[in-house]
Amino acid sequence: MDISRKMRWLVGVMAVVLLGACGSADGLPTPVPTLAVPTAVSATEPAPDQPTAVPTSQPEQLPTETVAADSPTNVPVPTEIPPTTAPSTGGAADFAVIFVEPNDVLNVRSGPGVDFGIVGTIPPDATDVAITGSGQLVSGSTWVPVQRGNLAGWVNSRFLTGAVADQTFCGNTAVFDVLEQFRTAVANQDDTLLSQLIHPERDLRVRLLWYEAETRLDNQNLFSDPTSYNWGNAAGSGEPILGTPAQVLLPRLQNDFVGATETACNEILHGGTPGFVVLPEAYEALNYYSYYRPGTEEYAGLNWGSWVVGLELWQGSYYVTALVHYQWEP
Numbered sequence: 001m002d003i004s005r006k007m008r009w010l011v012g013v014m015a016v017v018l019l020g021a022c023g024s025a026d027g028l029p030t031p032v033p034t035l036a037v038p039t040a041v042s043a044t045e046p047a048p049d050q051p052t053a054v055p056t057s058q059p060e061q062l063p064t065e066t067v068a069a070d071s072p073t074n075v076p077v078p079t080e081i082p083p084t085t086a087p088s089t090g091g092a093a094d095f096a097v098i099f100v101e102p103n104d105v106l107n108v109r110s111g112p113g114v115d116f117g118i119v120g121t122i123p124p125d126a127t128d129v130a131i132t133g134s135g136q137l138v139s140g141s142t143w144v145p146v147q148r149g150n151l152a153g154w155v156n157s158r159f160l161t162g163a164v165a166d167q168t169f170c171g172n173t174a175v176f177d178v179l180e181q182f183r184t185a186v187a188n189q190d191d192t193l194l195s196q197l198i199h200p201e202r203d204l205r206v207r208l209l210w211y212e213a214e215t216r217l218d219n220q221n222l223f224s225d226p227t228s229y230n231w232g233n234a235a236g237s238g239e240p241i242l243g244t245p246a247q248v249l250l251p252r253l254q255n256d257f258v259g260a261t262e263t264a265c266n267e268i269l270h271g272g273t274p275g276f277v278v279l280p281e282a283y284e285a286l287n288y289y290s291y292y293r294p295g296t297e298e299y300a301g302l303n304w305g306s307w308v309v310g311l312e313l314w315q316g317s318y319y320v321t322a323l324v325h326y327q328w329e330p
Contacts, residue, residue, distance in 0.1 A: 025100045026107035026114055026156045095131055095146075096285035098161040098312075099205065100124035108153035112136040112143030120151040124282065127163055129155075142201060158202060161285050162313040169287040170265035175311060178318045179289060182309065186253045189246075195219045199319040202312065206249060207324045208232055208241060210280050214322075223250055235275075235329045252325060256305030260291035268326065271295050271304030275329030279308065283322060286310040295328075302328045 097106050105121035112135070122129060128148060135144040135157060142157045169175060178197055185194040198204045198219035205214045212232030217225070223246050231241040231248050241248060262269050269292035270277045279286070288310040295301035310322035 025104055025159050026109065094163050095129040095160045096127040096163045097122055097124055097129065097159055098285040099282050100159055102281045106155055106159050108146065108148075108151055108155055109143075110153055112154045113138040116154065119153045122146075122148055122151070122155070125284065127285065129160060131157075131160070140201065163285070164287055164313050166266055166287075169311075172318075175289070175318055178311060178320065179309060182320050183258055186250070187258050189223045189250065191221045191223050194222055197320045198222075199312070199314055199321065202314065202319065202321055204320065205322040206231070207280065207322075208248070208252070209235060209329075210278065210324050210326060211276075214280075217245065235327065249323075252305070253307065253323075256293045256325065256327075257291050257307045257309070260293045260307070262292040262294070264290050264292075268306065268308060270306045270326050271301055271328065273302075273328045277306075277326055280324065283310060283324070286312070286322060288322075304328065 100106050102124055104124055106124065106126075107118050108120045108122060109116040110119050126148065130147045131144045132147050132152070133145045135142045137143075143154045144157045144160070146153065146155050146160075181193060182197050184190065185197065200219055204217045204219065204222070206217060207214050208231050215229050215231055225245050228242055228244055229248070231243070233239065234241055266287060267290060268277055268279065269290045271292075271294060279288075288308045290306055290308050292306045293304060295304035304327065306326040308322070308324040308326070309320060310324070311318045312321045
């Protein structure tokens with residue numbers, strides 16, 4: 001592990017300690033507390049596991065879990081990447097773990113859903129996971145059969161992402177098209193267009209500061225959503241940032257995304273700050289473009305802002321899946 005990697009690992013661990021562990025992942029992570037029940041998270045989703053102090057491949061006791069009584073329905077595996085072919089390496093393992101915190105693990109179960117027993121775990125930085133067959137829809141989440149080494153079972157596909165190489169992602173015209181449509185949707189506050197750019201199952205994950213807890217939003221009527229969310233604490237004051245997406249997220253996107261003058265692929269462009277500027281460790285498998293608006297002379301350049309716009313290749317199309325904001329921090 002090089003020095004940069006060590007620093008990012010340390011920062012990630014410090015951030016997780018501050019936020020609290022979410023438990024081993026296979027259902028939906030615990031949502032960020034809000035002033036009202038968010039419409040973005042369904043009450044019928046499977047409950048997450050209890051926190052795992054020391055991840056092991058064969059826990060002695062299975063956590064107590066519940067699952068809504070859904071009848072699984074066959075759905076196709078993402079068709080753009082056949083289970084036996086990886087787009088970047090030509091091998092069988094073509095998916096990476098994503099959105100699992102560095103002190104957590106992805107549970108592998110004996111069947112599709114959290115009511116099946118855990119048969120093993122996959123580390124949060126794994127990039128060698130193969131999907132081996134058709135998935136099943138359980139309580140709003142697609143579960144897929146996977147193989148990693150000698151371990152086989154089922155995982156929630158929300159925690160897997162297609163492994164796409166830099167040279168395939170950067171400069172891709174399909175990626176440019178999605179980003180341009182996203183810019184148009186933000187500029188025009190177009191809920192209809194935006195809903196087409198966010199996968200209906202995978203949702204949109206937003207962090208106003210990279211080390212704060214994420215806010216999960218669905219793809220329906222985002223700019224007109226009346227829910228008041230807790231977006232984390234403000235840099236400097238530490239006061240909670242509360243409000244609807246139109247009140248909190250939209251102005252920051254219009255200012256620092258639509259108003260950006262510089263972009264880069266898989267590199268975070270930013271201004272001066274005494275704080276760290278890194279991607280959350282749980283997002284490291286994500287491909288992204290960063291958008292940078294430089295600060296002005298009036299504020300000695302310190303009023304800069306950047307957005308990382310993360311995209312995933314899923315079911316043959318690219319979708320906007322994560323937004324991370326960066327700014328000067330005291």
